[in-house]
Amino acid sequence: MQKTKHSVIEDVFALISAGLFVAFGVYLFQSQDLMVGGAAGLALLGTYAVDMDFGLLFFLINLPFYTLAWTQISKRFTINTFISVTTVSILTEQIPAFVDISHVNPIFAAVFGGILIGVGMLMMFRHSSSLGGVGIMAFYLQQRFNIRAGTFQLAVDSTILLCALFFIAWHLVLISILAAFCLNMVISLNHRPERYFPAQEKQAKSRAETDTLEGSDKRVTA
Template identity: 30%
Template sequence: MKRNKYYRAFRAWLDELGRRFHFIKLLQSISREKYDEKLSAAVFYGILSALAINFFYQPGHVYSAGATGLAQIIQVKLATYGGLNLPLAAIYYAINIPLMVLAWRQIGHKFTVFTFITVSFSTLFMGWIPKVTLTSDPMINALFGGALMGLGIGLALRANISSGGMDVLILTIRKRTGRQVGNLSLTLNGVIILMAGLSFGWPYAFYSLVTLFVSTRVTDLVFTKQRKMQAMIVTSYPERVIKGIHTGLERGVTILNDAEGAYKHERKAVLITIITRAEYHEFKWIMRETDPEAFVTIADNVHTLGRFMEY
């Protein structure tokens, strides 16, 4: 009861702000279930990434990939050559600000709003959670730090949100060039690891490679974005369902008309579509909104030939 009360108050506050600010209107268009899911994922990512950084990366002098690793390198360089002891959270946030502007202009407004929320939570927890040295062994720090970071990224991807940082740059470059995300990620993260090796010694580059490998493996265990799923939908309202899939997921649908239910002999339509695991939660929400009585079967990890867009 209290949760409903607070939620209604929050939505009323959003309604008022929505009349004045465009990005608030984007939040208003998101259902309560999806908003709660994305917000929870952003909080969990913020906590896990802050624990990885403050408990393992910084005490073990392990340099992460992405914007976090770049912030670590800048922090050490400023302290060594400029005498400036800036908080890592402040540097990390400063790196993400121009990336948020780029995302707003090049990728999408909803994407940018939730990326901004995720980055803000990560920055706040990075500043609030104290730096604790559990062990001085860099290998152990690399392993456990990578596991925590990978878990946070996997949870964020499951909610279809971005952790910010280099993700924004990678998606922008992919949009302009069509290059694969994996190759772009390997190139950009390789540059950061190379910088760590040249600046602090090659053992640090090795530990960065270890934490990057562990992080990606754990992310794959929690969530695999490239895994495709086939959905077969038996529905009495095909046009409504097709419109929801086209609008919400931008996926194509194959229609098999004149199907018949064997029990009541009702006329049905069978729809077939291919989605990614990243889109599965969105797909379930679309089905509940368009035809909650539809019969849906999901085939996991299917392979496709021909044109299939991965956004």
């Protein structure tokens, strides 16, 4: 089944929308001192170690990985990822000017924030993009050295959460694990292209079976 390529306008609108989902999820995490994995987690962790805003740190962390994405994956993926990362970097700094959270339950923030980030990442995947950083490195290591991307991602996320114990309370780290679970459930349950177009796949399967039968008939006739 041939995939239809998104237009530039479709990509830009989807990536900005996805960036808003991710940025608001990060904002919820920040409000309760929760952590997340990947490049966003590294940036959140960095805010405790250096006097720098999340948005700027997130943008800077991703810079070295663009060359890797440009040379090893694709130019379109790199450009779209740059748009996504820049959008998240800007919006996370601007959201507090529009939203003021005086109280939110940490568990709700973990669940809802994790779902928001998961949906945002899902939208990025659908438009040949990512949150950069660790995701790009995981893809490269899998392609070049046959190191499973999921294993590498899990190792990095686990390290980030362990390091978070030096900066935040242990119960917040446990709640952060819940957030990571919700985020990954959104992606694992929905990032399955074979489920999106059942009718087309059924037609393709029927055509394949018909071609096989026709080929068999021709061989018998011959």
